[in-house]
Amino acid sequence: MSAATAPEATRAATPRAARRGPARTTRVLPTAVLLLGALYCLVPVAWVLVASTKSRGELFSTFTFAPGTGLLENLSDxxxxxxxxxxxxxxxxxxxxxxxxxxxxxxxxxxxxxxxxxxxxxxxxxxxxxxxxxxxxxxxxxxxxxxxxxxxxxxxxxxxxxxxxxxxxxxxxxxxxxxxxxxxxxxxxxxxxxxxxxxxxxxxxxxxxxxxxxxxxxxxxxxxxxxxxxxxxxxxxxxxxxxxxxxxxxxxxxxxxxxxxxxxxxxxxxxxxxxxxxxxxxxxxxxxxxxxxxxxxx
CATH class of the missing domain: 1.10.3720.10 (MetI-like)
Known part of the structure; x- marks a missing residue:
């Protein structure tokens, strides 16, 4: 009985967080890869949307993701x-x-x-x-x-x-x-x-x-x-x-x-x-x- 219950006692003594570690890693890694892929695809789109709001002077003088002030003028033109x-x-x-x-x-x-x-x-x-x-x-x-x-x-x-x-x-x-x-x-x-x-x-x-x-x-x-x-x-x-x-x-x-x-x-x-x-x-x-x-x- 003692030999049969030894593995169970060892498993019970193992911290639950340690057992969840590998499973968590296998879930986090694919999620991180998908997030990186989403960023790779969405960053150019975000830049185009932001750049469309910049006036000509703002577009060629700075490279930031801050919205500009020329959206209405750009649309009119x-x-x-x-x-x-x-x-x-x-x-x-x-x-x-x-x-x-x-x-x-x-x-x-x-x-x-x-x-x-x-x-x-x-x-x-x-x-x-x-x-x-x-x-x-x-x-x-x-x-x-x-x-x-x-x-x-x-x-x-x-x-x-x-x-x-x-x-x-x-x-x-x-x-x-x-x-x-x-x-x-x-x-x-x-x-x-x-x-x-x-x-x-x-x-x-x-x-x-x-x-x-x-x-x-x-x-x-x-x-x-x-x-x-x-x-x-x-x-x-x-x-x-x-x-x-x-x-x-x-x-x-x-x-x-x-x-x-x-x-x-x-x-x-x-x-x-x-x-x-x-x-x-x-x-x-x-x-x-x-x-x-x-x-x-x-």
Whole structure:
């Protein structure tokens, strides 16, 4: 009995804090790494927001995170530049990102649902091709896309930026994975037995279950198209069709001969973040509703 109880006595004598030490360390280290990563990502954004409030003299004379006094003047100069050219760039970005994200979400959802719920020859080959597209960097497709649009006579138009944004390999892959998990085979078969066609089964049965996945695809595509620079930079030559990314780059290019444009570019970059923040705040309720519905079902 004494030999059997000796380890228990030793464990009881060991301070509880000493036993918790390694566990605490394993929790603190990942948290510290995540905090450092968050700082690395957020510090440039914070600097842009602070720099947008500085007047030209404050911007070029000091480098601090203290807010400046020129925010209203900077905004006025930005929206007055080129007779409202910045607003035109904003409208173009909303067109490219909004229409492109909506169309891409529809195509990705239908493609992912078909790959998940239908059996047809070549399905696996198509899925592996989609995976290959996910692994392929988008920058490598810019020149082939330019050549295709040139053959179609669309270079320089809104379509040259919009059409390549509709097909998203990652969106199709994500929709396929989500459809396989969120839409039970039994529900689809029950709809077919009740006489519903494939289109009605998809629109009336599957789509309500796929809404959270569709919202995710929409948000990823919107942010990706909104921040896209290379494709519109290659496709467009008319400043009236520039999105914000290319428009702000043109301001920076002209700023080498006119330093005042640096302030406009910084303020424009800060303003361009606002729609993305608003989008995330608006769409997060769909994820929250999905979590609540899942909890009620449980």
């Amino acid at each position: 930005l929206f007055a530049y080129g007779d409202g050219q910045f607003l035109t760039w904003c409208a173009n970005s909303l067109l490219y990102a909004g229409a492109g994200a909506v169309l891409s979400t529809l195509v990705s959802t239908m493609s992912g649902y078909a790959l998940a719920k239908f059996r047809f020859p070549g399905r696996d080959a198509i899925f592996y091709a989609v995976l290959g597209g996910v692994l392929l960097p988008g920058i490598t497709l810019a020149i082939p896309q330019y050549l295709i649009m040139s053959e179609l006579g669309l270079v320089g138009s809104h379509w040259s930026v919009l059409l390549p944004s509709i097909i998203s390999p990652f969106g199709i892959y994500l929709s396929r994975v989500y459809a396989a998990a969120a839409v039970p085979e039994e529900v689809v078969e029950a709809a077919r037995i009740d006489g519903a066609g494939e289109w009605r089964t998809f629109t009336s049965v599957a789509v309500p279950m796929l809404v959270p996945g569709m919202v995710t695809v929409f948000m990823l595509q919107f942010v990706g198209i909104w921040n896209n620079f290379l494709l519109p930079f290659i496709m467009l030559s008319d400043e009236r069709r520039y999105p914000l990314t290319v428009g702000l780059y043109s301001l920076l290019s002209k700023g080498s001969g006119e330093p005042a444009l640096y302030s406009l570019a910084i303020v424009g970059a800060a303003v361009s973040i606002v729609p993305l923040i608003a989008l995330v705040l608006f769409l997060q309720r769909f994820w929250r509703l999905d979590l609540i519905s899942g909890g009620l079902k449980g």
